[in-house]
Amino acid sequence: MNVQHYLNIKRVARRTQNHMWFRVPNQIFFNMNAVENLTQFPSTTTIIVTNPALEQIGHVDIVRRHMCPKTHVHVCIIPDAEPEVKVIDQGVEALNFYQADQIIALGGGSMIDAAKIMKLKYESPEADLQELAAPFLDLRKRVIEYPKGKAQRARLVAIPTTSGTGSEVTPFAVLTDKERGRKVTLADYSLTPDVAIVDPQFVMSMPKGLTADTGIDCLTHALEAGVSNYASAYTDANAMQAIRLVFKYLPTAFASPHDEEARCMMHNAACIAAMAFSNASVGVNHALAHAFGARFHIAHGKANALMLPHVMAYNAAVPTKFMPSPYTKGYVAHKKYATVADLLGLGGQTVPEKVEKLIAATEQLLDQLGFPRSIAEMGIPRDEFEGAIPEMVKAAFDDPSWRSNPRMPLMQELVELFWKAYEGRGTARLAAVQPQAV
Numbered sequence: 001m002n003v004q005h006y007l008n009i010k011r012v013a014r015r016t017q018n019h020m021w022f023r024v025p026n027q028i029f030f031n032m033n034a035v036e037n038l039t040q041f042p043s044t045t046t047i048i049v050t051n052p053a054l055e056q057i058g059h060v061d062i063v064r065r066h067m068c069p070k071t072h073v074h075v076c077i078i079p080d081a082e083p084e085v086k087v088i089d090q091g092v093e094a095l096n097f098y099q100a101d102q103i104i105a106l107g108g109g110s111m112i113d114a115a116k117i118m119k120l121k122y123e124s125p126e127a128d129l130q131e132l133a134a135p136f137l138d139l140r141k142r143v144i145e146y147p148k149g150k151a152q153r154a155r156l157v158a159i160p161t162t163s164g165t166g167s168e169v170t171p172f173a174v175l176t177d178k179e180r181g182r183k184v185t186l187a188d189y190s191l192t193p194d195v196a197i198v199d200p201q202f203v204m205s206m207p208k209g210l211t212a213d214t215g216i217d218c219l220t221h222a223l224e225a226g227v228s229n230y231a232s233a234y235t236d237a238n239a240m241q242a243i244r245l246v247f248k249y250l251p252t253a254f255a256s257p258h259d260e261e262a263r264c265m266m267h268n269a270a271c272i273a274a275m276a277f278s279n280a281s282v283g284v285n286h287a288l289a290h291a292f293g294a295r296f297h298i299a300h301g302k303a304n305a306l307m308l309p310h311v312m313a314y315n316a317a318v319p320t321k322f323m324p325s326p327y328t329k330g331y332v333a334h335k336k337y338a339t340v341a342d343l344l345g346l347g348g349q350t351v352p353e354k355v356e357k358l359i360a361a362t363e364q365l366l367d368q369l370g371f372p373r374s375i376a377e378m379g380i381p382r383d384e385f386e387g388a389i390p391e392m393v394k395a396a397f398d399d400p401s402w403r404s405n406p407r408m409p410l411m412q413e414l415v416e417l418f419w420k421a422y423e424g425r426g427t428a429r430l431a432a433v434q435p436q437a438v
Ligand SMILES: NC(=O)c1ccc[n+]([C@@H]2O[C@H](COP(=O)([O-])OP(=O)(O)OC[C@H]3O[C@@H](n4cnc5c(N)ncnc54)[C@H](O)[C@@H]3O)[C@@H](O)[C@H]2O)c1
Pocket: 051, 053, 054, 057, 080, 081, 082, 083, 107, 108, 109, 110, 111, 113, 161, 162, 164, 165, 166, 167, 170, 171, 172, 173, 174, 183, 202, 203, 204, 205, 206, 207, 210, 214, 217, 300, 301
């Protein structure tokens, strides 16, 4: 026994950096007529999954024209709505019937997500969607494993016809659970399409409302990925470029739908933003929008738009609770917003000033695109909204989207954010950033 035995020596493990990665499909074709590249992909039987509107517009015919002549092509038309399990089953039946070796998803995020889940169920019939949708904290450390041994394989080619979700490059698929009035997100890199064809000819037909909704969805992806706890220099590069492209080209794509350059740049922006959030994920804005959109049947982009300025102000303010993260050393969300403001040349001297200018510019963009300023303005009665709040807050809290948000939301804060969106914007800026201690 000596003095050494009386010393209380604590050993603390040295923190090492977690390994990160950046994964996207290895084949992304973009710019006008990129669909011509379809001939590179041999297939005996291809199923084109699309919806009625896109067949009527003639988009299916364009795709057919660029298929290898020997390929048997069948078109599977699914309803014009966000995907639900019943619809997925119909698609899987068609894939099994024709023994398809290639699936072409032609449509907006709903269609591409539906095709991702069809492919999953076709290749691995035993996959249990409820189980696979189990919540998680870190996409890279899942308890639930997605099936690996595939019964049959099919190549998934995604051709987006909206410029927003970027689902053509993401590992996510959003399913609507109509019975419970909520959205379920499946997330695994195995869901990522094999090939993405980002051809702006398919978005020239988008009506104004869809252009605005999907464009703001894209902006929300980039802003959320930008301040995410999983952000890295790789995702920042994509997020910042996408934000710049949206502010520059979305007003033109909206005002002049036939402007090819603006359409092309917005289509690229959606895909570039999606590369960022495929690896940095999204945040509280998406959790709120999923809950609100599913409960009141509001388009995904519009639901995001109603929350966006409030969530930016929320993330830029001093957090009540930090999100534990091995990837970040301190709270940087407000500084990241300030960097975005600099990138857009919005001016301002201090970080709070720059954040305020970014929120103001976002609100101005939303006004320019004709978005309602509040949920109240959309005609949703106050008592109905109030009645839905507990259920929406629970759904938002269970949503994996916010797990990468820099600020960990308390349930009470989710309630407050819903009410802010109900009351309307214009107030978001005033509530924004107090000077940060960090
Ligand atoms: N997988 C992901 O990574 C991801 C990311 C964000 C959102 N989402 C999901 O994507 C869905 C929203 O997708 P979306 O915003 O692309 O809309 P959408 O796919 O739901 O399409 C909306 C409507 O637009 C029509 N449409 C599509 N393209 C058109 C065109 N070129 N011309 C005219 N009409 C056209 C469709 O027929 C449909 O009626 C939601 O379910 C959302 O939750 C998925």
